[in-house]
Amino acid sequence: MNIGASLAPRWQHVHADWWQDDRGNDIHRVDIDDESLYHCHLTGSPLPWNAVATSLDEAMAVVDERPNGQPGTGPD
Structure with missing residues (x-):
């Protein structure tokens, strides 16, 4: 499996379709068709x-632009 992104140190690949950062934010991949x-x-x-992205890189960027990963607080 090539996920197309090198993981930053704050992210870990927990399971085949699940990533988590050191703040407890999660990304889950869902394959449809x-x-x-x-x-x-x-x-x-x-x-x-809280958001849907089309790539792991995009998903990590969405999560990382939220201060402390808090929903709805906008960019740093």
């Missing part, structure tokens, strides 16, 4: 996911 979507869940959010 021939397309992969990356659902981002921010720590402390009551929502099942």
Whole structure:
């Protein structure tokens, strides 16, 4: 499996379709037909996911632009 992204030290590849950073934010890959979507869940959010991306790189960037991974707080 080539995920197309080298993981930053703050991220770990927990399972085949699951990544988590050192703040507890999660990214889950969901394969539908021939397309992969990356659902981002921010720590402390009551929502099942806070954003959807089309690549792991994009998903990590979405999570990383939130200060402390808090939902709805905007970029650093």
